[in-house]
Amino acid sequence: MQIQQSFNLSHHNTFKVPAICPQYFEPSTLEELKEAYQSCKGNFYLLGEGSNTLFIDNQAPLIIRPKLMGKSINMEKNAVFLTVNCGENWHELVQYCVANNYYGIENLALIPGSVGAAPVQNIGAYGVELSDVIQSVSWFDFSQQQVIELDNRACEFGYRDSIFKQSLQGKGVIVSVTLKLAREFQPKLSYKGLSFEQKKLTAKHVMERVISIRESKLPDPKKLPNAGSFFKNPIISSEVYHTLIATYPDMPAYKVTEQTYKLAAGWLIEHAGLKGYRERGVGVHQNQALVLVNFEHVKGMRIVELATLIMEKVQEKFGILLAPEVRIVDRRGLTSISEIMV
Ligand SMILES: Cc1cc2nc3c(=O)[nH]c(=O)nc-3n(C[C@H](O)[C@H](O)[C@H](O)COP(=O)(O)OP(=O)(O)OC[C@H]3O[C@@H](n4cnc5c(N)ncnc54)[C@H](O)[C@@H]3O)c2cc1C
Incomplete structure (x- = not known):
């Protein structure tokens, strides 16, 4: 496993704030994740891609950055069950799904961050929330030292909220997410910017429109460091x-x-x-x-x-x-x- 000492996090948070952590662990397997957890003795912050994180001190805690990669597919007649490991990038997953005709997350294009963090605040945009397509979440529970499956209901999803921000906060790691996606395209066009002229509308059209709206409305964190919406809508x-x-x-x-x-x-x-x-x-x-x-x-x-x-x-x-x-x-x-x- 990659372990770095006195690691500079300024390129690992989209606010680009300066912060140094004493040790940075990047486990890429479940075994390495267990090892990292043992080394940190429960005193660490779990970091994805840092697009919803604000470090406020020059010194950050020990960091575990779960980097379990890969995905697997279970194809059924009317649905695709896609299990994706936590280290994958969310937007790349959206592109992959659109390219392969797996439908349901095209409205969530260009949201920064990792797959593992996506259920934490139940990411949402343009009329769709992750909870609409989550079948289950695989959760590595620190106290039991094993992976348990949480179905959609057990995740207690709400508006920018889930059990992972509430009672399970700090008690484990999301190691993978299983999405239930449609094999037939059913566009979700409730957001007013998503109206189309095309007779044969595709998920690619929707994804591209979402990307263009986002690029025109939201500042790019690479140019103007930010973390998207700072506050929840009350x-x-x-x-x-x-x-x-x-x-x-x-x-x-x-x-x-x-x-x-x-x-x-x-x-x-x-x-x-x-x-x-x-x-x-x-x-x-x-x-x-x-x-x-x-x-x-x-x-x-x-x-x-x-x-x-x-x-x-x-x-x-x-x-x-x-x-x-x-x-x-x-x-x-x-x-x-x-x-x-x-
Ligand atoms: C320009 C911009 C636009 C954005 N637009 C949207 C939007 O439209 N909709 C929306 O919902 N959000 C949006 N966001 C917020 C952000 O993209 C999401 O919250 C995203 O899911 C964060 O992913 P991350 O990997 O960067 O998380 P991080 O910031 O690294 O972590 C976020 C939280 O998740 C926890 N976490 C990370 N990985 C795991 C894991 N494997 N297991 C358990 N907990 C974990 C962390 O401890 C932390 O509490 C936007 C952010 C930016 C910068």
């Missing part, structure tokens, strides 16, 4: 919604249930006057207020300070507390803005 009660909409009739909102509405965090940030705000090397993107940018590759703490300012301003104006979607990591491991700001 879900509020219908009571709060009705009070707000009376004051802000243009406020976009999406009814989730009879009792709840989802608001656009980007709109709240913009209307708190922070779109395009920039200070000390970091800022709010000028077109996408939900995206925080590390313009000058400065330390992660600056981004936390900016996020805190945004949370305060949005709360002051709308009475809504935004919750970060990005995983915040200090020298000891996973933490949260409220713990840091105590």
Whole structure:
């Protein structure tokens, strides 16, 4: 197994923040993963491709980067069951599926990151969530030292949420994911940008459109370091919604249930006057207020300070507390803005 000492993580997180970890383990088999776990004695951070991770100290914890690669296919009459190991890249998987006529994840094209991290926050975009196609997840459980299968229901998927962020946080590793994909194309075109002229629409058309929308709307982390949406879209009660909409009739909102509405965090940030705000090397993107940018590759703490300012301003104006979607990591491991700001 590859083990690196005093490893520089600045090219292993899309915020490009500087951070050094004492040891970086890159297990490529289950045996190596067990070995890495034993060496770290439970005190480490699991890193995928770092596109949803913010390191805030110069010193990072020990890092395990699971690099189990490969996939296997079980073809049935109406469905394809595709098992993909955690180290594979998500977007390459989408391209592979589209090229082979396995349907269901074309709307999730160009989301950065690894397959292993995808179920953690139940990645979603353009009307599709990973939970729509997950059959099961293979989970290496630290306490049992063995792999167990969790079916879709057991993963407790929600909006940018799953059991892996909740009760199983820190208790194991997703080693592979099994997707149930369709063999017949059923386009999901609920997102308003996905309307087509073509008579014979293909998954490739949908994937290409999603890529072009994303490229036109979202800053490329290679040019402007960011981690996509920094905050989750808040879900509020219908009571709060009705009070707000009376004051802000243009406020976009999406009814989730009879009792709840989802608001656009980007709109709240913009209307708190922070779109395009920039200070000390970091800022709010000028077109996408939900995206925080590390313009000058400065330390992660600056981004936390900016996020805190945004949370305060949005709360002051709308009475809504935004919750970060990005995983915040200090020298000891996973933490949260409220713990840091105590
Ligand atoms: C430009 C940009 C656009 C984005 N757009 C979207 C979008 O449209 N929709 C969306 O949902 N997300 C989006 N994201 C967020 C991000 O791409 C996803 O959250 C992605 O799944 C993160 O993958 P990663 O490998 O980089 O995860 P990392 O940041 O490395 O890790 C994320 C979390 O997963 C855990 N983890 C990693 N690997 C494993 C494993 N094998 N087992 C268990 N836990 C693990 C980590 O400990 C951490 O808690 C975007 C990010 C960027 C930079």
